Amino acid sequence: MSPTSRPLRKLGFLTIGLFDEADPRRGHESTLEIIELGERLGFDSAWLRHRHLQYGISSPVAVLAAASQRTSRIEFGTAVIPLGWENPLRLAEDLATVDLLSGGRLNPGVSVGPPMHYDRVKEALYPDTADVEDFGYERVRRLLDLVRGKPATDFSGVEGFEVFSDRVQPHSPGLGGRMWYGGGSLASARWAGEHGMNFLTSSVVKAEGSDEVAVDFAQVQLSHIRAFRDRHPDGENARVSQGLVVIPTDSATPEQRAKYEEYAAKRTPRTLSPQGPARLMFAPDLVGTSAEIAERLHAHAAFREVDEVAFALPFTFEHEDYVQILTDIAARLGPALGWRSAA
Structure with a gap:
């Protein structure tokens, strides 16, 4: 392990949970089986996309x-719930309920911004308020306040046979400290730090403050991590999790290795320069043996400053592929990064 890298303390994975429209139950069951496998393999966390x-x-x-x-x-964890689709009060109730059912194991990750294709869904989503909805940070602040137990109303007490609370119920006391913000910009990193959240940084960031085509993804991501910690009350101890796509091939069949390499090759062109008006930058997928991937991660400027990861599983693979990838991550890649299994 590189002396400049932090030993990996928490190892997680992230999945999108695809399903067939003709049999959606099977896809959801596959996701649950993958989470169960993750626990058996010793992973610290399992995250779901939205x-x-x-x-x-x-x-x-x-x-x-x-x-x-x-x-x-x-x-x-959730990586991430787009709050433009949510009512913060109702979401706070759901999050607290699941946190209690799980024994305090939930790490909700959220983000802001208008819902994707908003012009096409706004009539179904907000038929009466579409033009006045606020999709900025205020929506996160409302959720944080409600999760952390601040009053949702000025009324509480007994009315007839009913007893009312002025804050969201159930209340899960530790959940407020396990809220994550999924951000890809300096503004998001700073806001999350200032509001005492944890920070999720993924394989997508914004290239800000530079017109250079050859801007480096790792350096941009590093600037976000440092901006977050500069504003967070916990400073260098503030929690950051990185979510790159990694595909170890140690135990893969020749057919699987060919599929993985083809998948990564098709996605490589978008990683060569910032994309679109927002100048989005995409990290290349890391495909190879665990030793090769570990070497590349130790050379990654942003990875060297985190001790938690939630490696992203590719979207379109089969259940058996995920089993192989997770097994190799837990058995080979994690230990190569200094991680010790909880199994």
Whole structure:
């Protein structure tokens, strides 16, 4: 291990939970089986992506409620819930409920911004308020306040036979400290730090403050991590999790290795320069043996400053592929990065 890298303390994985429209139950069951496998392999956390009006998990909180009853140790996360689709008060109730059911294992990750294809869904989502909805940081602040137990109303007490609370119920006391912000910009990193959240940084960031085509992804991501910690009350101890796509091939069949390499090759062109008006930068997928991937990660400027990861599983692979990839991560890649299994 490189002397400039932090030993990896927490190892997690992230999945989108794809399913076939003709048999959605099977896809959801596959996701639950993968989470159970993750616990057996010793992973510290399992994270779910969030997809609306697509063939991926639309309700990760509900899926994680099911997962909480089939596991006992592994932590759960969402990476991330786009708050533009949510009512903060109702979401706070759901998050607290699942956190209690899981025994305090939930790590909700959220983000802001208008829902994808907003002009096409706003009539279904906000038929009466579409033009006045606020999709900025204020929506996160409202959620944080409600999760952390601040009053949601000025009324509490007994009315007839009913007893009312002025704050969200149930209340899970530790959940407020396990809220994560998924950010890809300096503004998001700073806001998350200032509001005492944890910070999720993924394989997508914004190239800011430079017109150079050859701007380096790792350096941009590093600047976000440092900006977050500069503003966070915990400073250098503030929690950051990195979510790159890694595909170890140690135990893969020749057919699997060919598929993985083809997948990464198709996605490589987008990693060569900032994309679109937002100048989005994509990290290359890391495919190879665990030793090769570990070497590349130790050379990654941003990876060297984190001790938690949630490696992203590719979207379109089969269940058996995920089993192989997770097994290699837990048995080979994690230890090569200084991680010790919880199994």
